[in-house]
Amino acid sequence: MTGGTRPRSLIVEAMRALPAPVWRLFALSSLLFVLLVALRLLPAVVLAVLTSQLLTGAETWPLTAALYAGLFFARRILEEARFASYVVFEQMVQKALSLKVLDLFYRIRFADASARNASELGIIVDRGLGGIRAVMFNGLFSIAPLILEAIVVTVILGVRLSWGIGGLVLALLAVFLLVTYRISGEVQRRQQTWFATATRNYGILTESLRSFEAIRAFRAQGWVQDRYAEAADTFVAQVRRSIWPNLWLGLWQGLLLFALMGVTSLVILAQGTGPGAVESLVLVNGLLLQISTPLLQFSAAYRAFMQGLSGAGQLLEVMNLPISDAKVAHVFHDTPVLRIKKLPLKAGERVLLEIEDAEIPMRGLTALMGGSGTGKSLLAKTLAGLREHEGLILSPIPSADIYLVNQSVEMFDMPLAQNVALAAEVDTNRLRHSLLRAGFTKAEITNLSDRPLGESGRSISGGQRKRIGFARLLYHNARFIIVDEPTSELDRDTAQTVIATLRDIAHSVPVLVITHDKTLRAAADQAFRICDGTLVSETESASGERYAIRAVPGE
Incomplete structure (x- = not known):
């Protein structure tokens, strides 16, 4: 047994191997990410200002309206630029990870490598690399923006209205994310079970297709179908059991969104119904509507994130096997x-x-x-x-x-x-x-x-x-x-x-x-x-x- 790169540092070692131009792409993508967070929230602020100008008859409203429209134009361009820079970065990371996986796989012990069939290993590697990609994508495009936007919304509401309203919104958002995290974690644990079943079922399917001549020669088509149907029934039952937590999640999320939109609106209207209240109502609802879509997507993004971790976990489990020399020495x-x-x-x-x-x-x-x-x-x-x-x-x-x-x-x-x-x-x-x-x-x-x-x-x-x-x-x-x-x-x-x-x-x-x-x-x-x-x-x-x-x- 020899030393060498440990699989737990798989991602770190692969990232270190990336050339400088790739890191410049990542820096550009991160900068565009920060700008996009601002551009997603600014329209709500500008719309609130425009509403106030229209209610008070201010003559600068056309300029504000043009700024409002221009924000969407700039946002769309930056979204594509950020996505393009990220895709190139992601593919370079994928290449580095794939090479690192191959390097480690050809150094794990022969007994461990031969304990799994080729189909199973292929699925684990493919799903693991895809899982790492899903973790990166959902983490950078969904979860991180939502958390940053929630903080920015709280600050805007605290400065423009009151820190009480800002704190209330932040508390409701935190509860929303916590509930989503807890229930999605249970979903992910159940999904991990049927991930393993799916891997076995894929092996049964490929084995059946690969043996088509023997199956036809012995008229065993029905036997093959029954065998796969039994395996698929197990998989479907496991999937069905993982659905119930999702239904509970939808119920809790609906109640929390009702509280988030309803309570904040009531708190603002309780302070009056004049132009200032209207401007505040437009601002609050604009900001909350802006992050409501990411909030609803958070559950799917978090599940994809956790599924990615599960897939990556299967790969890292294989890569965490003991390492040996390329050949056992005599x-x-x-x-x-x-x-x-x-x-x-x-x-x-x-x-x-x-x-x-x-x-x-x-x-x-x-x-x-x-x-x-x-x-x-x-x-x-x-x-x-x-x-x-x-x-x-x-x-x-x-x-x-x-x-x-x-x-x-x-x-x-x-x-x-x-x-x-x-x-x-x-x-x-x-x-x-x-x-x-x-x-x-x-x-x-x-x-x-x-x-x-x-x-x-x-x-x-x-x-x-x-x-x-x-x-x-x-x-x-x-x-x-x-x-x-x-x-x-x-x-x-x-x-x-x-x-x-x-x-x-x-x-x-x-x-x-x-x-x-x-x-x-x-x-x-x-x-x-x-x-x-x-x-x-x-x-x-x-x-x-x-x-x-x-x-x-x-x-």
Whole structure:
């Protein structure tokens, strides 16, 4: 376990990484925000002055009327300018946050990362980043303006009328916000429950769509629909339970708005009904009407704000998992074998395989046999430095130079060169050499070089995906290669091509294959088998040589 950036500082670290021009945009957006608060409240003040001028016959009323209209013109322009500057700032922050999330995700422990399926992780990341965006937007565009406007309204009423009326309005506004906060908090807690249900339901839906061929082949359409309907019913019931607090919220908000508008009007009219009272009534009601819409929107904005926090919370919970190195390091020793000592391999709490003491020669082609569910793939990932483990692995080769090709080779919707080179710079000669060694013909290389390979490599064959995985390892100068089920799901001819490729590679780079394939086992220089939870060597290779693999069964 290593140190590093802690996920709780995710937003802070991302914000620090923003360039100076982005902060200038934020400063501009903040300045426009303050101006807009003033422009939203000034029309009520100017209208009150205009009303007084009309009642008293003042000759300056046309100028005041023009000012009143001009405020709306200026407000509209500034609203768009502020929104535009904020959108650019928000997208730059989103980019910085996304990069920080990726940086942290690729450093959390392998066991934690693999505990969630890809669909669930995708939803959590997407919802989390969207939640942070919702927090920023609703906080800056709804909640902060409302609070600032409430303070300004109180000050205007205190100066123009009396601090008693200003204090009364502030008290009613505070009660309104407090009630909204308390009830919306309960709504948010209930919504958090159905957020988790929605994530699971999305997984059921994508799983059903992804398995459409099997569903149709087994005429299981009704079963799929019933399964999703049951999950959706749970979700709907949870949503229904979260609605009742909203109804209570609407009732309380209505009563408080009634008190806010009614009580302040009665207090003003109780002081008289002359021109001064009319001006005061127009001023108070104009200001209250100006903030009444944000008040009614506050509940939705606050819920969106809290939903954003919930989504961001799910993401931060994942990002708050313990951090590890990019690969789990092995202990160095200078003997040309991979030695395993006191290594238990677990699925959850269940021990699949327990190796007391074993040596795997790092030469030629080695086969690892065993039944399904015996821990072969888990052992392969552990030897490749892709799983945390107890026990000890001693190796003459750093885990950074040990590469694994999974049973399903990871492909990207990019051209062949980028799928092989990945983060490395593309060297045309080296790329071609790696592809030829991996078993590609010159015609195949030409055919695949000018087009993306499709999402998950859907535009190429299974055999080509396997060989691209081999080429990737060769291109990155792997010093020890581990291949999981290289001939699975391949026809006989393609499997023979893959086996020949592995034999050729093994002449210069040691290869360990995880396999059920007896043909591949026969082609191996040495082999061992997982049997009854322990690692045991077989007696002789196809060439009659003794295996150099030693295993002592665990207790």
